[in-house]
Amino acid sequence: MGRYVARRLIQFIPVILGTLFLLHILTTVTIQVVGDPVRALFGENAPPAEIIQQLQVQYGLDDPCLQQTGNPCFGLFVDRLGQYMQGDFGTNYRGRSVSELFLERVGITLRMQFIALAFEIVVGIFIGVLAGLRKDKFIDNLVRITTSVLIAVPVFVAGSLAVLFIGLKIGLPLRESEWAPEWLGQMFQVGYNPEYPWLSLFLPGIVLGSFSLAAIARLTRTSLIENLRSDYVRTARAKGLTTRRVVAIHTLRNSLIPVVTYIGIDLGLLLGGSLVTEGIFNVPGIGLLTFQAIQSNDTPVILGVVTVLTIVFLISSLLVDLLYAALDPRIRYE
């Protein structure tokens, strides 16, 4: 285990540097080809050159290599890495630092991600096991059809429809009615309510997790079906173990390995999806910060937030990988 962890940690360094460099080189080349975002901000009524110059200095866009098309700007990359190490991810167009904005809002986004993850893991595995144990029966077909449809619904469509059908048609009458308890109405809230920091994130969390719920259910189903046919399951049955023990202890543990891998990938999907759900449900988290930055063309914020989120994503997939090795001995001794 120790050797595996060490090797995985050493591999992590080039990947994180490489990904940050990829982000750097693609933005640099784009700026070199299409021109500077500060100029694009003003359009035709450009202010005097000194003001543009000053803004460029402020956002770190004054480096001369940004004018030389094809120059990879290694110097700028090293400078930026140094800034990232000190927690400096740039400032927005109003002069507030991105890391400050980020820390203010990260709690809400983390809560929503937690709800989404818990929902998709618990419900997804449950549905997958149900379908896998009754292959080709009614429940299995039902699960297969609903998961296909769920996978085909992009998060922004799911969110918009949930606001309309659940938030307005179910939640609003509940909140206005006399009989329903307050918490029930808050669970189907169309926006964030700071008085109910968990309950009012319930609906956006579920919308965010719906796509991955379908993926997890399908993965669990296929790998359970495959494992139920294997020799060790037959041996366990021949020994006279109960079905419950064979499924829950012997088969399920092995079937969940692909699910754990998927959750590692899924963290990236959830980060992207939280941008959409927070925009739709007006949840004042990191997603909404990015959403508003896109609307107001605030490029430094977008770049800063995406950089932080990429680092968060890489670290959490590293953790998932380590967990994965604890679950599956075959990976440790590879």
Added chain:
Amino acid sequence: MSDISAASAASTNVDSSGPEGSGSNRTLWGDVRYELFRSPVFWISSVLVFVILLMSFFPWIFASTSPNEAGACELINARVKPTWDKPFGYTAAGCDMWSSLVWGTGKSVNVAILTTIGTVILGVVSGTAAGWFGGLTDTIISRVTDIFFGLPFLLGAIVFLAIFPTRNIWTISLVLILLGWTSLTRVMRGSVLATKQKDFVDAARALGASDLFIIRKHVLSNSIAPVIVLATIGLGSYIGAEATLTFLGVGYQRPTVSWGLLVNEGQNLVFAGFSHLLIYPCAFIVVTVLAFILLGDVLRDALDPRSR
């Protein structure tokens, strides 16, 4: 004598048309065709895909006037709700909803087709190179794919598209290709690694065939199947991705007619009671994505003998 040869000729004919029957000497692709033709999901999804492609390339068959033509939209009609004459109603700008949806199909589908072509070319070339040549080539390509995987898809796309001052079909497809090719590379690499160990590859090499000849004649055709499945599903998910980016404001921009923009408008007006503005574009997106994903699923079932 002639009778016998005719009979044997006839019998070989029967054999070669084997895929339609239930003979045991079908080829792989004959088997796949047999599996597909039996499946109702295959027929439903391919008819849907056919209609969607027809809509995107020949929209005038379904709706005669483009909503971008002069005089096609009247502000007086803005947000008019569906009636019996016009079951789809009008958009927020007063255009006919049905023709906006039909003319918007091509915008999403073209991006998805371009992206799929680009990712398949990049993925197949790099995946084959990594799987076939191994060693240093493999290490470099695999590490590069690792790096691209480190960037969450939607977040990466937003950063690059936000810097572009103009976004059109080419820039959107370019960004999607850049971020999407790596999954195909991984699948192709694994598939080539499996094919490489087959006896017919050794046989071809023993006969003196060159690397390129073996790749072209034997390896590609025997390892392309998972790529076809993934590319079909990819077509659907890129349609969804384009609509998401447009919805967020980094995809197509007005006055282009596109589904993402229609959902965006509908989302703002749904609280005012104009639910048709939201429901129709959402239905079009979901049905289109679903059609491609179902087609990919059926193909996967037919191509993967383990699932039978």
